[in-house]
Amino acid sequence: METIQKKAEEGITSELALVQAAKKGDLEAFSELVRRYDRNVFRIAQHITHNEEDAQDVVQDAFLKAYQNLEQFQGNSKFYTWLVRIAVNEALMRLRKRRNDRTVSLDEDVETEDGSIPREVADWSPNPEQLYGTSELGDILKKTIQGLSPGFRTVFVLRDVEGLSTEETAEMLNLSVPAVKSRLLRARLQLRERLTRYFKNKKGGDGQQ
Amino acid sequence: MKCTEFLQELTDYLDGKISENLKIELDEHLHWCKECHVVMNTTKKTIEIYRDNELYELPESLRSRLHDAIMTKCRGSKAGKKPTS
Numbered sequence: 337m338e339t340i341q342k343k344a345e346e347g348i349t350s351e352l353a354l355v356q357a358a359k360k361g362d363l364e365a366f367s368e369l370v371r372r373y374d375r376n377v378f379r380i381a382q383h384i385t386h387n388e389e390d391a392q393d394v395v396q397d398a399f400l401k402a403y404q405n406l407e408q409f410q411g412n413s414k415f416y417t418w419l420v421r422i423a424v425n426e427a428l429m430r431l432r433k434r435r436n437d438r439t440v441s442l443d444e445d446v447e448t449e450d451g452s453i454p455r456e457v458a459d460w461s462p463n464p465e466q467l468y469g470t471s472e473l474g475d476i477l478k479k480t481i482q483g484l485s486p487g488f489r490t491v492f493v494l495r496d497v498e499g500l501s502t503e504e505t506a507e508m509l510n511l512s513v514p515a516v517k518s519r520l521l522r523a524r525l526q527l528r529e530r531l532t533r534y535f536k537n538k539k540g541g542d543g544q545q
Numbered sequence: 546m547k548c549t550e551f552l553q554e555l556t557d558y559l560d561g562k563i564s565e566n567l568k569i570e571l572d573e574h575l576h577w578c579k580e581c582h583v584v585m586n587t588t589k590k591t592i593e594i595y596r597d598n599e600l601y602e603l604p605e606s607l608r609s610r611l612h613d614a615i616m617t618k619c620r621g622s623k624a625g626k627k628p629t630s
Contacts, residue, residue: 363619370615375603378611382601391601392611399615404622454552454584464594478600496592521556528584528591 355415359406370399373416376498377423383493384427386482387434394430398423413507421508424490431486454525456532464535480530484523491516492523546574551581559589 351372357365374395381394401422402409409418464473481489494505495516506516551574557563558571575582603611 363616366619367612367616370612374608374611378603378608379599379601392607395611396615396618400618400622403619453549454580457580457583459583460587460590463590470598473594474598474600477595477598481595481600492595497595499596517556521553524556524559524588524591525552525584527595528588531591531594532587 351415352411355406355409355411358403359409366403369415373419374399376416377419380420380423380490380493380498381427381430383481383497384424384486384490385430385434386478387430390427390430390434394423394426397426401426414504417504417508420494421510424508428486454529456529456536458532458536460532460535464531467535476531476534480527480534483530484526488519488523488526491519492527495520496524546570548574548578548581551575551578552584555585555588558585559592 351369354365354369358369377398378391378395381391381398382388385391385394398419402419405422409415464476468476481492484492490509491505491511494500494508495502500508502513502516502520505511506513509516511519551571554563554567554571558568563571575585
């Protein structure tokens with residue numbers, strides 16, 4: 337009967353099929369959705385909270401909330417988009433709690449011009465990968481992105497690390513497309529500015545630019 | 546074109562989302578403005594370095610622990626329904 341058509345559509349509809357099955361209480365289907373996206377949710381949560389314990393809680397709570405609210409998922413957007421939206425909100429909530437600060441939001445620091453005008457104009461040569469060991473480089477990258485405001489680093493992570501489109505990012509964060517673009521530009525420029533300070537200094541006083 | 550105007554378009558330029566005409570203008574600016582060329586180049590490297598270096602990998606042991614915890618919580622819940630208590 338439907339089997340042939342079903343098979344043909346499997347590639348495209350499998351995520352939706354899993355969601356539909358999970359809505360009916362098929363835990364195995366939901367378990368597959370968890371496996372598909374847990375790494376991404378963990379990474380995003382770590383970037384926002386900068387705390388592994390919080391990130392673990394975010395992963396658990398985001399998937400549980402998604403499961404409990406599956407009925408509300410209409411299928412107009414991708415399940416992943418919907419899931420990340422839940423995860424970002426959970427992560428911001430954790431960050432607020434830890435900082436004991438209710439003002440943490442995606443709108444924080446949007447007016448700042450810090451780093452938006454390049455001051456460090458030195459090329460990176462040779463590439464940082466050749467200058468640093470993996471773990472040392474990882475520490476620099478973490479430290480640098482942690483210096484961005486939550487709003488900036490969330491946009492940067494979704495767009496440039498997770499590789500989502502501007503439109504998807506806007507939908508996930510409930511921001512307009514121009515707002516995402518403007519935050520992305522400033523996030524990229526601020527990171528560039530700060531990394532240049534590292535990668536330039538590494539060469540020390542050898543006079544090279 | 547001024548450097549500030551170039552910077553405004555930098556994100557779309559790097560994402561390849563600009564019109565052919567604008568691209569010609571920006572390329573021309575890059576051709577003579579060494580500073581913008583360096584900024585463009587290092588911004589591109591910034592994106593690449595974050596994309597290529599996985600900073601927060603989820604270790605398999607933690608992953609399976611989290612997975613078990615999630616599924617246990619889901620089992621105690623009901624799909625699509627918030628707990629009433």
